[in-house]
Amino acid sequence: MNNIQENENVTVFREFLKIRTDHPTPDYECSTKFLVEKAKEYNIPYEVYRETGTPIVLMKIEGLEPNLKTVLLNSHVDVVPAVHDSWKVDPFSAWKDENGDIYARGTQDMKCVCMQFLEVARRIVKSGQKLKRTLHLSFVPDEEIGGIGKGMEKFVYTEKFREMNIGLCLDEGLASPTNDFTVFYGERAPWWVHITAVGNAGHGSRFIEGTAIEKLMRTINKMLAFRQEQFESLHHGQHECGKKLGDVTSLNLTVLKAGIPVDNSNNFSYNVIPTQAEAGFDIRIPPTVNLDEFLNQIKEWTAEEGLSFKFASYIPKNEMTKLDSDNKWWENFKESCKKLDVNLVTEIFPAATDSRFIRNLGIPAFGFSPINNTPILLHDHNEFLNEKVYLKGIEIFMGIIPNLANME
Numbered sequence: 001m002n003n004i005q006e007n008e009n010v011t012v013f014r015e016f017l018k019i020r021t022d023h024p025t026p027d028y029e030c031s032t033k034f035l036v037e038k039a040k041e042y043n044i045p046y047e048v049y050r051e052t053g054t055p056i057v058l059m060k061i062e063g064l065e066p067n068l069k070t071v072l073l074n075s076h077v078d079v080v081p082a083v084h085d086s087w088k089v090d091p092f093s094a095w096k097d098e099n100g101d102i103y104a105r106g107t108q109d110m111k112c113v114c115m116q117f118l119e120v121a122r123r124i125v126k127s128g129q130k131l132k133r134t135l136h137l138s139f140v141p142d143e144e145i146g147g148i149g150k151g152m153e154k155f156v157y158t159e160k161f162r163e164m165n166i167g168l169c170l171d172e173g174l175a176s177p178t179n180d181f182t183v184f185y186g187e188r189a190p191w192w193v194h195i196t197a198v199g200n201a202g203h204g205s206r207f208i209e210g211t212a213i214e215k216l217m218r219t220i221n222k223m224l225a226f227r228q229e230q231f232e233s234l235h236h237g238q239h240e241c242g243k244k245l246g247d248v249t250s251l252n253l254t255v256l257k258a259g260i261p262v263d264n265s266n267n268f269s270y271n272v273i274p275t276q277a278e279a280g281f282d283i284r285i286p287p288t289v290n291l292d293e294f295l296n297q298i299k300e301w302t303a304e305e306g307l308s309f310k311f312a313s314y315i316p317k318n319e320m321t322k323l324d325s326d327n328k329w330w331e332n333f334k335e336s337c338k339k340l341d342v343n344l345v346t347e348i349f350p351a352a353t354d355s356r357f358i359r360n361l362g363i364p365a366f367g368f369s370p371i372n373n374t375p376i377l378l379h380d381h382n383e384f385l386n387e388k389v390y391l392k393g394i395e396i397f398m399g400i401i402p403n404l405a406n407m408e
């Protein structure tokens with residue numbers, strides 16, 4: 001449904017949703033052009049930073065006291081792919097139904113927040129109000145492929161980032177299915193472990209000892225026993241002390257590879273015992289777990305069978321943002337939310353966002369997408385966001401961001 005009296009902010013949001021920044025070939029030139037045009041139209045000072053290889057659009061509203069620590073509003077412009085056949089509409093048409101639900105890849109993750117931050121910047125500039133602290137906006141690429149290479153992981157080590165002198169970063173959170181809003185103060189470390197076993201070969205009709213698959217299986221079983229413990233602690237915890245997914249270590253066997261192929265048509269030599277077998281795990285470790293100890297645990301699991309492993313994703317440290325009264329940003333954020341009647345639930349993000357690179361520099365970061373009463377549909381088919389929730393989100397950010405930037 002295309003309502004001719006549509007709110008202008010909703011129209012801009014829908015335009016942005018139509019830009020094909022989906023992997024594996026995100027059109028960053030198109031999203032950059034869009035953002036630059038908006039910055040010009042809204043009189044927001046901007047630059048396109050290209051030294052990391054892929055454009056990062058930066059906007060800046062200078063504060064009255066530019067030497068104070070600044071506030072960064074960070075959002076990623078890329079989105080995960082969408083399987084068109086599994087959607088009820090074209091995932092890049094930003095179709096709106098009669099209830100105002102807008103369907104598109106990125107409505108929740110996180111083109112909504114991109115455009116909400118932009119609108120907040122526009123309103124601040126337009127109002128002529130001067131904030132105490134400088135406000136930065138960064139629109140970054142490649143978060144959906146881990147921020148690695150040309151995204152945030154690289155940007156945080158640039159001179160440009162250092163010059164921005166950031167004191168607090170706001171980044172994405174998750175939708176909340178209830179009336180409450182969720183704010184994330186840390187996330188689980190994403191460790192992707194690839195294990196390789198090598199063993200004896202021979203004829204498939206014999207009882208060969210010490211095969212690669214047998215060694216790998218024993219290790220896998222130990223790791224899956226640990227998975228079960230964690231699963232039970234989550235479910236037990238949900239009754240006893242309210243444990244959430246972000247509070248336990250999850251471990252999933254996501255890759256398995258063995259067998260000697262005889263051709264390219266999925267036929268194998270069933271009577272040949274292979275000398276090599278491999279397994280890959282997606283492990284997510286809460287920030288409360290000692291990562292050195294957990295690394296030793298992986299070494300132990302694999303060493304017992306003489307297996308080797310390497311990481312496809314590894315982060316050696318995983319800082320949290322402390323939510324105590326010493327954290328003045330948190331006090332300020334909480335106070336604003338209270339005034340807005342925004343009831344906050346604090347959590348550890350179960351997956352990984354660009355915030356991990358920020359927190360690991362010792363900079364506090366809150367993951368917050370102002371979306372409530374909405375199912376969590378990030379990366380899912382038929383991802384949607386209601387236009388009223390989207391517009392309410394702008395008001396919520398307007399009630400939070402200027403206060404953070406005016407903090408003493």
Ligand SMILES: CSCC[C@H](NC(C)=O)C(=O)O
Nearest residue numbers: 144145146190313351352353
């Ligand atoms: C190793 S980084 C991968 C990043 C991705 N982020 C999300 C939000 O899905 C993930 O957690 O799998």
Ligand SMILES: [Zn+2]
Nearest residue numbers: 109110143172
């Ligand atoms: Zn995201």
Ligand SMILES: [Zn+2]
Nearest residue numbers: 080109144378
């Ligand atoms: Zn995502």
